[in-house]
Amino acid sequence: MRLTTKGRYAVTAMLDLALHAERGPISLADISKRQDISLSYLEQLFSRLRQSSLVSSVRGPGGGYRLARSGAEICVAEIIDAVNESVDATSCGGNSDCSGGEQCLTHYLWTDLSRQIHSFLNGITLADLVQRAEVQEVARRQDIRGGAEEKVAIIGGLQ
Amino acid sequence: MRLTTKGRYAVTAMLDLALHAERGPISLADISKRQDISLSYLEQLFSRLRQSSLVSSVRGPGGGYRLARSGAEICVAEIIDAVNESVDATSCGGNSDCSGGEQCLTHYLWTDLSRQIHSFLNGITLADLVQRAEVQEVARRQDIRGGAEEKVAIIGGLQ
DNA sequence: TATATAGCCGAGCATTCTGGTCGGGTATTG
DNA sequence: CAATACCCGACCAGAATGCTCGGCTATATA
Helix, strand or coil: CECCHHHHHHHHHHHHHHHCHHHCCECHHHHHHHHCCCHHHHHHHHHHHHHCCCEEEECCCCCEEEECCCHHHCEHHHHHHHHHCCCCCCCCCCCCCCECCECCCCHHHHHHHHHHHHHHHHCCEHHHHHHCHHHHHHHHHHHHHCCCCCCCCCCCCCC | CECCHHHHHHHHHHHHHHHCHHHCCECHHHHHHHHCCCHHHHHHHHHHHHHCCCEEEECCCCCEEEECCCHHHCEHHHHHHHHHCCCCCCCCCCCCCCECCECCCCHHHHHHHHHHHHHHHHCCEHHHHHHCHHHHHHHHHHHHHCCCCCCCCCCCCCC
């Protein structure tokens, strides 16, 4: 199983999208500034996210990315799957050929753990995260720091 | 958070130790053969395990490694911690400086996940694994394949 | 129609980790 | 003294991570 900054970045960026959904398409440049993630790296991640139908893109000026579905219908596990291609804790991927054709001693332990992690991350949607007070707190600070976009004067609902 | 073959190997090797505890010290060469793990790599892993006081060593012929405590007192999380040095899902390690000095949006999500995984792996001891039918099944096959060590004629308890 | 925006895309690259080899120690048993 | 088996450090190929850079295409606006 792999769980690194890659997946973290992807979830963070998707959450940024969910938080600013009312502003219309969000450019990667905005996300890059707000979340302090390299623009080119974001492009790579969003290429995968688009292929997995988690976001849709709008090209040209004023364009950017939108969530393909509502935040309530996108769970964290999907996002990590999209960029990481494997959320499995076993090495054999369930093939039970871990230890020289045989099943390794701890095979069942890792399948259990995988199930555990997966069900945890499956139970959390972007909408859940948006609701959380700490997330809103951080998001508000980021908007202020980033010079509170002029496109939309006041974003309702947060304050 | 890191969860790779390294941790898997360590847990597998420790479980092998727990399974053959009655035979006295177990050599890494034996584990290497049974579990199909490179001997030199095992040496590196056991160096860490020894530093973390999870195993004790006996040098010289007939020597090997023993669990430092009973299997019921060693949980899987400890083993992974010992070789992996980090079972943390956050990038900042709880310092909240993930995103340019600030806390990243998803900080709490990763701390929650870390807690989840840790408590799961903390709840499983080597003794628990030894008890499991699938583990005993695999272990028996390995012993037969490996030519059922002559040192101890019949290992009580398994059959 | 020109220009700026912003999504796309591929090559390349430094750094780190993994999983491993090799060679040489040292303690202990017989 | 020789064999066993722990100990330890150096080194290495391959893969992944997190980037950069350069160039392309679609679209909105002046």
